[in-house]
Amino acid sequence: MLIRRNAILVFMSVELMLNAANLALVAFARQWNAVDGHLMVFFVMTVAAAEVAVGLAIIVAIYRTKRSISIDDLHKFEG
Amino acid sequence: METSPELIIFMVVSAVAILTAVMMLISDNAVHSALFLVLNFACVAFLYLMLNAAFLAMVQVAVYAGAIMVLFMFVIMLLGAEKELPETKPRFPWLNRVAVGLAALFLITATVGILEANISTTEPEPLAPYVRVVHADPDVSNLDVRLNGERIARDLNLYGNAEFEQLEPGDYTITIEQREGPLEARDLPVSVLRVEEPFAGQDVVEATLSRLEGGNVNPPAELQRLDPVLTLEGNQTITLVLAPLPDGGVGVIPVEENLFSVGNDKAARVQVVHAFPNLGAVDMVDITEPESEPIIIIENLVFGQYTLAETRPRGDYRYGLYPAGDVQAALDAAADEEEVTPNDLGGALFRLREQEFERDTSTLVIVARPPELDNRTPVVFSLPTDHIPTFGGPTSVGQELFTTYMLPFQVIALLLLVAMIGAIVMTRDAVPRPSRASRAAWPHSPAIRWCGHSPSKIKRPATRPPRTRPGQKGGYHASRSNCCTGTLCAVERGALCAGGAGCAHPAQRHSGLYVSRTDA
Numbered sequence: 001m002l003i004r005r006n007a008i009l010v011f012m013s014v015e016l017m018l019n020a021a022n023l024a025l026v027a028f029a030r031q032w033n034a035v036d037g038h039l040m041v042f043f044v045m046t047v048a049a050a051e052v053a054v055g056l057a058i059i060v061a062i063y064r065t066k067r068s069i070s071i072d073d074l075h076k077f078e079g
Numbered sequence: 080m081e082t083s084p085e086l087i088i089f090m091v092v093s094a095v096a097i098l099t100a101v102m103m104l105i106s107d108n109a110v111h112s113a114l115f116l117v118l119n120f121a122c123v124a125f126l127y128l129m130l131n132a133a134f135l136a137m138v139q140v141a142v143y144a145g146a147i148m149v150l151f152m153f154v155i156m157l158l159g160a161e162k163e164l165p166e167t168k169p170r171f172p173w174l175n176r177v178a179v180g181l182a183a184l185f186l187i188t189a190t191v192g193i194l195e196a197n198i199s200t201t202e203p204e205p206l207a208p209y210v211r212v213v214h215a216d217p218d219v220s221n222l223d224v225r226l227n228g229e230r231i232a233r234d235l236n237l238y239g240n241a242e243f244e245q246l247e248p249g250d251y252t253i254t255i256e257q258r259e260g261p262l263e264a265r266d267l268p269v270s271v272l273r274v275e276e277p278f279a280g281q282d283v284v285e286a287t288l289s290r291l292e293g294g295n296v297n298p299p300a301e302l303q304r305l306d307p308v309l310t311l312e313g314n315q316t317i318t319l320v321l322a323p324l325p326d327g328g329v330g331v332i333p334v335e336e337n338l339f340s341v342g343n344d345k346a347a348r349v350q351v352v353h354a355f356p357n358l359g360a361v362d363m364v365d366i367t368e369p370e371s372e373p374i375i376i377i378e379n380l381v382f383g384q385y386t387l388a389e390t391r392p393r394g395d396y397r398y399g400l401y402p403a404g405d406v407q408a409a410l411d412a413a414a415d416e417e418e419v420t421p422n423d424l425g426g427a428l429f430r431l432r433e434q435e436f437e438r439d440t441s442t443l444v445i446v447a448r449p450p451e452l453d454n455r456t457p458v459v460f461s462l463p464t465d466h467i468p469t470f471g472g473p474t475s476v477g478q479e480l481f482t483t484y485m486l487p488f489q490v491i492a493l494l495l496l497v498a499m500i501g502a503i504v505m506t507r508d509a510v511p512r513p514s515r516a517s518r519a520a521w522p523h524s525p526a527i528r529w530c531g532h533s534p535s536k537i538k539r540p541a542t543r544p545p546r547t548r549p550g551q552k553g554g555y556h557a558s559r560s561n562c563c564t565g566t567l568c569a570v571e572r573g574a575l576c577a578g579g580a581g582c583a584h585p586a587q588r589h590s591g592l593y594v595s596r597t598d599a
Contacts, residue, residue: 004104008151015116023126033204038476039483042138042476043491046491049495050495050499052151069160
């Protein structure tokens with residue numbers, strides 16, 4: 001029941017995982033008094049923003065050709 | 080563990096974060112999922128704030144909860160993809176179990192790792208201590224200072240200072256070398272000076288005053304000369320002030336400074352250290368406003384002693400330094416606009432030049448001996464130091480970003496640029512473009528005429544026409560445009576519908592007008 005076929009939901013779950021990693025990085029940065037962890041989180045955030053922009057563009061492009069964003073339908077790319 | 084308000088807030092916020100994450104995963108409607116994710120991001124931003132990461136909390140709200148989630152909502156609604164897709168036969172039935180297994184494995188590893196690492200859950204690790212050296216010993220020329228053999232000051236000039244060095248906490252033996260030649264150095268006898276009682280009482284003042292009159296060069300009795308061992312603890316900032324000793328050795332006054340931000344834009348920190356051995360106890364009087372009563376801010380500062388960091392409003396100050404207890408001299412000096420005789424020991428010893436204490440800095444004022452032995456006018460110089468930026472604030476993140484992480488920062492910026500261009504190129508190719516023939520013919524070519532009636536009278540078809548698929552005849556155009564009967568329509572239909580993706584008639588984009596070419 002927890003299997004999601006909606007590509008957008010899969011994307012949002014990836015964002016959730018990135019946030020979990022970010023939270024761990026910030027917590028350890030506080031523990032060891034080093035700002036380096038914050039920088040890492042900052043980079044992850046910027047890359048995530050770029051990834052979302054490109055990823056959603058891909059999803060829209062796929063939707064225009066296949067009329068579906070189910071990840072099960074994506075196993076073959078036919079024009 | 081006792082229950083603090085912080086702990087309760089943390090538990091509530093993290094519970095909400097976990098709840099919203101689970102709700103995001105199990106809700107059927109994608110719009111609801113996105114809204115739960117926004118709430119989750121807000122909780123994470125709050126947790127960042129609790130972890131002293133103010134800058135990241137700001138970025139989290141602006142970038143994630145703002146930009147990214149708006150993009151998600153936009154795409155969900157654009158594609159009408161809010162409903163979960165119907166159940167189909169999964170292509171990888173084993174994927175579910177593998178994912179659960181991996182998640183469990185990760186949780187176990189993380190738990191074991193945190194328990195084994197023995198991390199304190201309440202107190203963060205202390206900051207590595209900072210040390211610097213200030214040379215205020217006129218008997219010695221340029222010198223090197225080593226702590227446990229590690230050089231922290233090199234070729235230091237008189238009244239000069241070295242930069243702060245970060246060292247590990249622990250005991251350090253101080254050695255001072257005087258340069259004798261390009262390759263030779265001589266070790267000097269060193270002792271750490273410590274005044275047992277930081278702010279001495281009235282009897283000490285009298286004692287030092289009598290010494291002053293008698294020209295006694297011995298350090299006050301309260302001063303302890305210890306072995307040259309410096310103990311550094313976490314979070315400490317130590318400035319080693321080198322002062323002359325009558326027997327030719329070098330005295331080291333370890334001044335503990337506070338470089339952590341005052342947290343107030345209008346405040347500065349001031350500290351004074353007395354490093355003039357044959358000068359008695361001194362008072363420091365604020366004579367910024369001559370009319371008003373002089374404010375004694377430091378009383379009975381003896382050799383080897385330093386004041387604790389004191390927060391004062393930022394701005395321009397004028398300070399006078401006088402023999403301890405002689406308030407009348409201070410009063411006279413304040414009233415008298417004339418320059419005070421420097422060597423007049425009965426009156427003002429020295430009037431500090433006007434000095435600005437800038438915001439968010441610590442200024443260490445050093446009262447040092449002049450190079451000439453018979454000169455009793457102290458050399459007073461000050462070292463303003465910027466405060467360490469607050470951990471996790473924009474300043475500290477920015478400092479690190481533009482120094483240590485400049486190259487990765489540039490790489491990320493390039494990556495972002497490429498991603499932006501990639502997104503533009505991708506979406507540009509996805510939009511179907513009308514063929515060259517139809518673009519040339521549209522809309523003002525003389526070969527085109529409007530179909531009989533004015534645009535406002537044309538009615539849109541009530542029902543949406545069926546879409547045409549590539550290779551499919553008829554459908555869209557035939558059912559829709561009854562005036563489009565010329566040969567052009569067939570040509571256009573063929574040209575546009577062959578693309579397959581949109582199959583949009585150019586007329587559709589122009590308020591439902593249909594065209595036909597008469598001469599075709």
